[in-house]
Amino acid sequence: MEVAIKAINLTKRYGNFTAVDHVNFEVYYGEIFGFLGxxxxxxxxxxxxxxxxxxxxxxxxxxxxxxxxKQPAKVRESIGVVPQEYTADEDLTGWENLMLIAALYGIPKREAKERAAELLDLVELSYAADRKVETYSGGMRRRLEIAMGLINRPAILFLDEPTLGLDAQTRAAIWDYVYRLRKQYGMTIFMTTHYLEEADRYAERIAIIDHGKILAIGTPKELKEKVGGDVITIEVNGGDVNIARKVIEGIDGVSGGVTVNGNTIIFKVRNGNTAAPIILEALNKLSIRATSITIKEPTMDEVFLEFTGRRLRDEEGSSEEFMRFRRTVARARR
Amino acid sequence: MATRLHPLHGLWALTNRELAKWYKVPVILIISLIQPIVWLAFFGKSMNFAAMFTSGLNIPGLNIPKQVIDEIASEVLKANFGTTDYFSFLAVGMLSFITLFTSLQSGMSIVWDRRLGGVLSKLLTTPVPRGNIIMAKVLNSMIRSLVQSTIVLIIAILLGMRLNPSLNPLDILGAYAALALMSMGFASLFVTLALRSTSWESQMAIMNLLNMPLMFASNSFYPVKSMPWWLKPVAIVNPLTYVNDINRQLLLGITGGQSLLLDYAYLIAFAVIFSVIGIVLSWRYLSEA
Structure with missing residues (x-):
């Protein structure tokens, strides 16, 4: 696979504070890569x-x-950026904003008009094209930002917290657009988020970053496997629970302890979906019947805890997030 | 994308963005014209030096013929203002007044871009040359200044400003050039000052602090030679003095304080120095941020 983005010891210091500390990673063409932290x-x-x-x-x-x-101008021509803040000029209409950005990329006027119309249609804003951006709702503004980020048909689209401060329904809609766009234009997408479910659901590969360092990179599945894989709960009917336990302990991929609670056996396995049939078959040979089986993947929350040593949900930054959210809302209201 | 981008690309699009905010809201244009027009109509029309001297001035005991008093009055006025027509003298000052006020506002727009959302942060991700972001604001200020000056000039003429009878189009062009150069210098200076500022209020405060002193420490209302000794040096470095000197020579046809060549040289230096400083600092600041 060809590399779209390659970070080589990327570092940023502000005085004594190191915001990004010798970061290395690769993003491949065509994938959705998430930065979670x-x-x-x-x-x-x-x-x-x-x-x-x-x-x-x-x-x-x-x-x-x-x-x-060395070649910032070339980079700028190949990328589209949807920053965290609202960046459209509120005094202009949605259409005027798109035409302005198109001009900054040197797109000829006629082509710019075609693209702007197409993009507004795609993000379902055609009806509001001639309205001043200050009248837009938060979701509309975010969609306009995405359209603005795409006007130059970028090879790589950067989305910085694209759903920050939006309600669940709008968030889902935004992701729907992003997926459609990728399908339509075959773009590479680099996104950041601190919503665990979003990273899990929408990113094909995730880098977990904390204190400026990358702690883990992989597909959501790989990261979950690194944590110790899936949790399987089997309830057996009749037969000997302890024999069943011995059988399970001997199966490849089962890690950590196997807990027995009455008729219920709980254990961790690297890949639950492939291990479950093997286990059932082994038990069956010994005439031990399972009455129920559940396979539970670890959540991203558990993954995050494993790598960073803390939970993302109740971290100290939540008040900061709230303030940022309020600022964004205040802007949207203006 | 193999398109070759022109070094000035995006400049006009960005300028047009700023201009759109202005021509779409004519109220702002009208409000900004009120001040110079009030000066002209109230102050200019009432401060009628010629009438003060000639309307029945009679010193008891001395039997001075009216003709002599008129003669003295016109000589005194000419010696001070270069013309007997103070209203026209003031009207020229008002052209630089509106240009100064418009140019001082250019710093506000960059504070605005940064403060409300990330218009600036978006611009920085596009391939637009960094200097054009600043130059668009300067160009916008120059265009606005000239349009507003034109309106003030027309109103002044309607109110009785008398232009040089032998005025030719080149004189008008020269007057506009002088105003444009001054606007370029002041706008660059104020955009540069505003580069690191995120506070709208502090920018306002700087504007309010500087506009009146700059006006009164120039020959806009009275000649430099009538100023106290400590104010003269300020007036001599003040670009407004040079603009007014040019415009009085070109538009009114009166003898100036110094040669046109010197006036223009000073204004060109002012405009070039501050715009170069503005571009260099903003380029560095916007690329390092």
Missing amino acids: PNGAGKTTTIKMLTTVTRPTEGTAIVNGYDVI
Whole structure:
């Protein structure tokens, strides 16, 4: 697979504070790559360096084949960015904003008009094209931002917390657009989020970042497997529970302890979906019948806890998130 | 994308963005014209030096013929203002007044871009040359200044401003050039000052602090030679003095404080120095951020 983004010892220091600390990773063409971490972990700083807004203190990154330090103009031409903040000019209409951004990419006017119409249609904003952006709702503004990020048909789209401050329904709709866009334009998508469920559901590969360092990279499945895999609960009927336990302990992929609670056996296995039939068959040979079996994948929350040593949900940054959310809302209301 | 981008690409699109905010809201344009027009109509029309001297001035005991008093009055006025027509003298000052006020506002728009959402952060992700972000604001301020000056000039003429009878189009072009150069310098200076500022209020405070002193420490209302010794040096470095000097020579046809060549040289230096400083600092600041 070809590499769309390659970060090489990417580092950003602000005085004594290291926001991003010698980060290395690769993103392949066509994939959705998620950066998961709490606020202040270095997600936005990383995006700012990859999108040439901020210059790295050390190291560099290759984006679409161009060096962010040596060829920033080339990088800018190949990327689309949807920053965390609302960036559209509120005094202009949605249409005017799109045309402005198109002009900044040097897109000829006629082509820009075609693309703007197509994108507004895609994000279902055609009806509001001639309204001033200040009249848009939060969800509409986010959709306009996405359209603005796509006007130059970027090879790589950067989404910095694309659903921050939106309600669950709008969030799902935004993801729906992102998926459709990728299908339509075959883009690579680099996104940051601190919503665990979003990273789990929408990213094909995830990097967990905390305190400026990448702690783990992999598909959501791989990360969950690293935590110790799935939890299987089997309830057996008749036969000897202890024999069943011995059988299960001997099966490849079962890790950690096997707990027995009455007729119920609970254990961890690397891949629950493939291990379950093998276990059932082995038990069956010994005439032990299972009455129920449940396979539970670990949640991203557990994955996050495993790698960072803390939970993302009740982290200290939540008040900061709330303030940011309020600022975003205040802006949306203006 | 193999498109070759022009070094000035995006400049006009960005300028147009700023201009759109202005021409779409004519109320702002009208409000900004009230001040110079009030000066012209109230102050300019009432401060009628010629009438003060000539309307029945009679010193008891001295039997001075009216003709002599008129003669003295016109000589005194000419010696001070270069013309007997103070209203026209003031009207020229009002052209630089509106240009100054418009240019000082340019710093506000960059604070605005940064503060409310990330318009600036979005612009920085596009391939637009960094200097054009700043130059668009300067260009916007120049265009606005010239349009507003034109409106003030027309109103002044309607109110009785008398232009040089032998005025030619080149003189008008020269006057506009002087105003444009001044606007370029002041707008660049204020955009540069605003680069790191996120506070709308502090920018307002700087504007309010500087506009009146800059006006009164120039020849907009009175000649430099009538100023106290400590104010003269300020007036001599003040670009407004040079703009007014040019415009009085070109539009009114009166003898100036110094040669046009010197006036233009000073204004060109002012505009070039501050715009270069603005571009260099903003380029560095916007790329390092």
